[in-house]
Amino acid sequence: SAGGEDLTAALRGCGYEPATTAGGSIDLRNCPFHRLAREHTELVCWLNLHLVRGVLEAGGHQPGRAVLAPRPGRCCVVVDPPEQEPEATAARRPHRGGP
Known part of the structure; x- marks a missing residue:
């Protein structure tokens, strides 16, 4: 998933309805500020x-994963899947001899 249960729980706590996609990103199926967004769309987005970047940062995630991707009937923000960490990738490689 794009950040685990802790991240989706934190987003729910802010009034969002997060759903993890097959591609590993998190779509926010609603806008908690939809009434205000009708007249002040740019400000609300x-x-x-x-807000989502702050939630990511507070949870130890990369805040830049939250990106604007407006679509009708959903929040304008999508949380991209985490990038592979170089150390994690190296740790999964089999050791091939040497000291």
Whole structure:
């Protein structure tokens, strides 16, 4: 998943309805500020982006994974899957001799 149960629980706590996609990203199926967004869309999308980035950062995740990707009927923010960490990738490689 894009960040695990802790991240989706934190997003739920902020009023979002997160759903992990087959590709590993997290779609937010609603906008907690939809009434305000009708008249102030740009402001609310900016608020959503930075709120979700704050949730990511507070949970020890990369805040830049939250990106604007507006679509009708959903929040304007999507959380991209985490990038492979170089250390984690190296740790999974089999050791091939040497000291």
